[in-house]
Amino acid sequence: MYQSPEYRQLTDYLHVQGLNVTPERMEVLSLVLKQKGHFRIEDLIRNSARRKKSISRATIYRSLKTIEQAGLIKSIRSINDEKIYEIVKGHHDHMICEQCGAIIEFHNSELESLQDRICNSRNFTASRHVMKIFGICSACQKKQE
Amino acid sequence: MYQSPEYRQLTDYLHVQGLNVTPERMEVLSLVLKQKGHFRIEDLIRNSARRKKSISRATIYRSLKTIEQAGLIKSIRSINDEKIYEIVKGHHDHMICEQCGAIIEFHNSELESLQDRICNSRNFTASRHVMKIFGICSACQKKQE
C-alpha cells in the first residue's frame, strides 16, 4: 500500500522538509487520488467523514497545503471564486462555462511560447501563469437552441 | 458635478435597471475615480471614513458591485488571493511580481486572436478571460544582482 509514484513524491517531499510521514497525510493523499477531475476540499472532508477513522477538517486543510507544496495538486478559482483543486498532470489552461460550471481543459503550445516571448520582451521572469476563459460551452449552446 | 462620462455610464445603468440614482452610489463612484491604478475595497472604505459624511461598509460593498455590473470597474485576484479592483479601460492582461506585488499590464493582440481561434475550434463562446502571469519583475531582478 502507498507505493504509487504519488506517494513516493509526497514522502520524498516530507523527508526533504523534515516532516513526518504520518497516516493522516498519506490518507489525505489517498482521498485526493480517489477524486476524478476537479474537486473541492469539502468533497475530501465529506469523504473522510464517512470512514471509520475520519480526519479532522484542520488536518485535511493542513495536509492539502503540504500536498500542494509537494507539487502534486494545484488550485484554480472557478465561478463565484469557488476554490477547486486538481491533480497536477501536464500543464493546461481552462475554459469555464458560466452556465453549467463545466471546466474544460486545453493546451496550446503556440499560446505558451507566445507568453514566453511576451515575458522576455519585458524582462519578466515567469514562474507560472493562470489563463481562464469564461463563456458558454458547446453543450450549453445546443441546449439553448 | 458628476458629469464625466463615468457618471453618465452609471446613471444610465441605474436607469436601465430601475435603480435610483442616490448620493451614496455617486459618491462611491467618485471614490473609485479618485483611485490611481489598482485599489482594494478597504482603500475606499478608509477614504470614505475620513469624510464628513461617510458611507457605510455595506453600502460601499453594494455600490461597488453595482458599479462593476455597470461595466465601469472589474476585479482581479493578486498574490494571496487579495481582491484588487481597477477601472475598466481597454482590455489587458497582467504580470504579477511575486516579490514586490507589482502588477504590470500588457496587451498583445496576437495573444487575443489566438485565444479566439482556440475557442472557435472547440465551439466555446467566450465572453471574457483572465490571464495572469506570475514571476519576478525586472526591477526585482536587478535588486537581486
Add this chain to the structure above:
DNA sequence: GAAATAATTGAGACTGAATCTCAATTATTC
C-alpha cells in the same frame, strides 16, 4: 526499549471578507 523530546492531530475558537437583516431614512409615485 523506556524515558525524554519533538511533531502532529483534533476540537473547537477565532478571523476577516463579504453578505444579510431589518428598522430608520430617503426617494418616488399617486
Add this chain to the structure above:
DNA sequence: GAATAATTGAGATTCAGTCTCAATTATTTC
C-alpha cells in the same frame, strides 16, 4: 403631501480558512 417603494446603516451572520492548545503519536536519546 400622503402612501408606497427603494435604499441605507449598524451590527449580526455566514463561510472558508486559520489558529490555539491540550492530547496523542512519532522520533530521538541513552
